[in-house]
Amino acid sequence: MGSVHAKSLDPLPMHGRDLGVNPDDVIEAPEPEHEAKQEILENKDVVVQHVNIQGLGRTKEDLLGYEISEVFLAKNLIDVMKKAHLARQKLLRLGIFKDVEVLIDTSEGADALPNGLDVTFEVTEVKRLTGSYNTMVGNNEGSMVLGLKLPNMFGRAEKLTFQFSYGTKETSYGLSFFKPQPGHFERNLTLNMYKVTGQFPWSSLKETDRGMSAELNFPLGITNHTLKWEGVWRELGCLARSASFAVREESGHSLKSALSHTVSVDSRNSAIFPSRGALLRVNQELAGYTGGDASFLKEDFELQMNRRLFWDSVLSASLWGGMLYPLGGQPSCIADRFYLGGPTSVRGFGMYSIGPQSEGDYLGGEAYWAGGLHLYTPLPFRPGKGGFGDLFRTHFFLNAGNLCNLNYGDGPRAHLQKLAECIRWSYGAGIVLRLGNIARLELNYCVPMGVQSGDRICDGVQFGAGIRFL
Amino acid sequence: MSLAAEAFVSQMAAAEPWPENATLYQPLKEDQILLSDCASSLAVQTYLRMCGLPVQVACRANAEYMSPSGKVPFVHVGNQVVSELGPIVQFTKAKGHSLSDGLDDVQRAEMKAYMELVNNMLLTAELYIQWCDDATASEISRPRYSSPYSWPLNHILAYQKQWEVRRKMNAIGWGGKTLEQVCRIRSAFATSSAQFFFQPTELDALVFGHLFTILTTRLTSTELAERIKSYSNLLSFCRRIEQSYFEDKILSVSLSLFIPSLIPSL
Amino acid sequence: MKQNMATPMELRCWGSDWGLPSVHTESLIVLAYAKFSGAKVTVSPIDWTWKTLTATVPELVCGESTVTEPTQILNFMRKQRFNADYELTARQGADTMAYIALLEEKLRPALLHTFWVDAENYANLTRPWFASRSPFPLNFLVPRRHANMALSRILLTKGEAPLHRITEVEGKIYSDAKECLNLLSYRLGTANYFFGNSPASLDAFVFGFVAPLHKAGLPSSPLQSHLRQLANLTRFCDNILSVYFSSSHPGKPRPPPPVQETVDANLQKLTQLVNKESNLIEKMDDNLRSSPQHKPHRPDPKSSLANEKSSTPA
Secondary structure (H helix, E strand, O other), rough: OOOOOOOOOOOOOOHHHHHHOOOOHOOOOOOOOOOOOOOOOHHOOOOEEEEEEOOOOOOOOHHHHHHHHHHOOOOHHHHHHHHHHHHHHHHHHHOOEEEEEEEEOOOOOOOOOOOOOEEEEEEEEOOOOOOEEEEEOOOOEHHHHEEEEEOOOOOOOEEEEEEEEEEEEEEEEEEEEEEEEEEEEEEEEEEEEEEEEEEEEEOOEEEEEEEEEEEEEEEEOOOOEEEEEEEEEEEEEEOOOOHHHHHHHEEEEEEEEEEEEEEEEEEEOOOOOOEEEEEEEEEEEEEEEEEEEEEEEEEEEEEEEEEEEHHOOOOEEEEEEEEEEEOOOOOOOOOOOOOOOOOOOOOOOOOOOOOOOEOOEEEEEEEEEEEEEEEEEEEOOOOOOOOHHHHHHEEEEEEEEEEEOOOOOOOOHHHHHHHHOEEEEEEEEEEEEEOOEEEEEEEEEEEEEEEOOOOOOOOOEEEEOOOOOO | HHHHHHHHHHHHHHOOOOOOOOOOOOOOOOOOOOHHHHHHHHHHHHHHHHHOOOOEEEEOOOOHHHHHOOOEEEEEOOOEEEEEEEHHHHHHHHOOOOOOOOOOHHHHHHHHHHHHHHHHHHHHHHHHHHOOHHHHHHHHHHHHHHHOOOOOOOHHHHHHHHHHHHHHHHHHHOOOOOOHHHHHHHHHHHHHHHOOOOOOOHHHHHHHHHHHEEEEEEEEOHHHHHOOOOOOOHHHHHHHHHHHHEEEEHHHHHHHHHHHOOOOOO | HHHHHHOOOEEEOOOOEEEOOOOOOHHHHHHHHHHHHHHOOOEEEEOOOHHHHHOOEEEEOOOEEEEEEEEHHHHHHOOOOOOOOOOOOOOHHHHHHHHHHHHHHHHHHHHHHHHHOOOOHHHHHHHHHHOOOOOOOHOOOOHHHHHHHHHHHHHHOOOOOOOOOHHHHHHHHHHHHHHHHHHHHHHHHOOOOOOOOOOOOOHHHHOOOOOHHOOHHHHHHHHHHHHOOOOHHHHHHHHHHHHHOOOOOOOOOOOOOOOOHHHHHHHHHHHHHHHHHHHHHHHHHHHHHHHHHHHHHHHOOOOOHHHEEEEEEE
């Protein structure tokens, strides 16, 4: 790198602009750096003249222009390195490159400025088609899962995924197309088509869904929004001959067409073991206005707050609640109602085994709330600190909740009263294991309290896994 | 139903008397039910009336899917659910109500054979006319069958049902039959059944259910009803059963109500 | 007699084995009926020919026309004046139809299952037999094809919504089949044939369904052991085999039975029925009233019931 004499020079228009970046699209306004001038190179003004990307195959260059445009705005070397690093992160996030390397060098060639720099990104694209193959064995059934992924299908970070699961009992599949807006990866559109089969032994219910959905995600300020339309053909059936008549009455076909909106604010530092920050997620779903024969309005919220206390322990409080309001005089369908209970919601109760039931089959409720208070601490004596041991936490918890059906003629006061009586609650302690950054396993000792007749309890040791937890 | 479960059910059934709130479920009679289902439902109702067992009729759009065997009608008695005439006859027998106790082995064999004849010929022919005759299927069966569902589910379900029935017809070798052939078979049946035992048994309930429904339902071709009308003994048989078991006001109202409604507006 | 002048009839069917003229139920029905009615049929087994794949068995070729399916073939033979049901009353004709329906609905699924779906029987008896009778390379194809057809037929006709799998249907079809055999046994009683002293089409059908079950050396069959307990049914099959299919009188048409005998048999049966069931009086009463000569005395049959209701506006 040669010496740079750039003080007297105004920054010149850059050749790199031929990549076609509109300054309005720049995500973050460049901030002038006023850091301590330690070394001569660091605060020398430099001009990024060229940005090269090597190793491109089918990826369109205009897409990358948005991601790397920031680099041109760098004024000094430190800035260049920071921005290049940021750009690398952005490129990797697109999910279309296996690897990205950054090289910074002085400009060469006829038009090279004395203080000109060239930044080169060496990328390795992922394969055009990737596949995966899994076999799964569950209780009394096995299945084969075949997955196909076409990342970067049209060269602008689109992704097409197909998953097919062939089982001894059921076959299911899903086809999904993902398209981000160039330059704004968070703004994206997802189209889905799927068939899934679920068996719900707590309700003696079997559900086969065939449907399609369109989903639009976008950030707005600090909030994230999701707008979604879903059209789904649902087929309900009894899981066993002994299913209760109330479940039998729900069998058959129905068509749900629903619009839903989710807004979330998440300032937590981790999704599974947060130590600070809060999460608020509010979801609303309106079914029936766009066709179909299910019509209802469903509101649902989730709130979680975390606070760090002494010795790496964290106090976490969460509250869930929801209400389903059937429209058009139709009773609500068993597949739309809320369920509560289980090792990751109100602990100490059986999976979805709280509230209205008929002959041992849980029918779900139209309103619910649940709250939890946790104290998370590292493992006693902290074995495996800084490594394996950090995947574990011990926790003490207090959970409470209620699920019931409301009589919508009665007014809010009666509703609150109904939700406040017969509260189920439980307390206990256990160990939590983090699985990746999406799920967790819990092994708890629970003491269920406030048990009502018909509830199924799990007094003592309870084991469970979940991605959403109270 | 497995045999063990069947044995268990009949054991359970025997313990309890016939409750007052027994309910028979069938598809919506105004605009959904089809000839074959209507006939089967009427047969079961007739049988229960012959036994003197009270039953309320409930119409549900999803009756077919509620039924444990996927066929209508079915009865909900106490906490038992039993579908189709054959099992229902067994079920009532377990509870101590039977019409065929007075028959000897040979007669019972004959009765069973005739019941199979009705199932094998009349029911199959009804299904054939409903779903394999293109005119009837497109004008009557598909629109009626799918009437409770919204677009596009109505088309999917109707064609799915039609495909299912046609597959079954192909498997038993009815696939290539034309409507005239079916009518000939049915008239052959009418000839052969012109002489029945005349004693109320489940067979009479079954035959009445089918004949009465055929007589009172208008399909695209009335040939079949005309054939039956030409057998005066069958007509008097139907009238006699109707008078003996469906005389009381509530039911004759409900019967005569559903008869015009069976006739789709063509 | 006229029938001797008729065009020669050729019947294509599966060949003989297990002491039976054919191992195939439908073929057996037609063969038995031909014997009963005295029709001269040239039997040409399709074994070792490509017809094992292409032909619909059994197939009757008579001059220009080709008839398939036992019911159609029997009808065709009746039209050719080979009628074994000539002496049956209308009631007996109706009974014939009813019992055939009973066989089709109750016994056939279990038979198909026994021969084609039950793995042990299929691998040890059915597949080797049909494979050995088909030419190469059809021997790999024909048995599999029959087995698939049998399975799909069972599932489609007997597999109700919750029991879509064969294991769940098995119990039901076998109990149905045993009941059917019992009913046939009751009906047959101690008689030689179902209607009187001469065999008719129902006898042909029962023979066709029951004889393979009786004669085949099945490695495992609860149905076969059940049949063994019904002595009159097995005797019925053996009797037909010895009278009509024994090699000592090949193709010999039965002697026309004396008319008197049949009348006696019918009379006997009627008396039997009357004695057993007092309700029969009512039936006879009904029959009398419905018979044509009484028509003028009856109220117009097309009065209240049907006409009123079917004439409701559409």
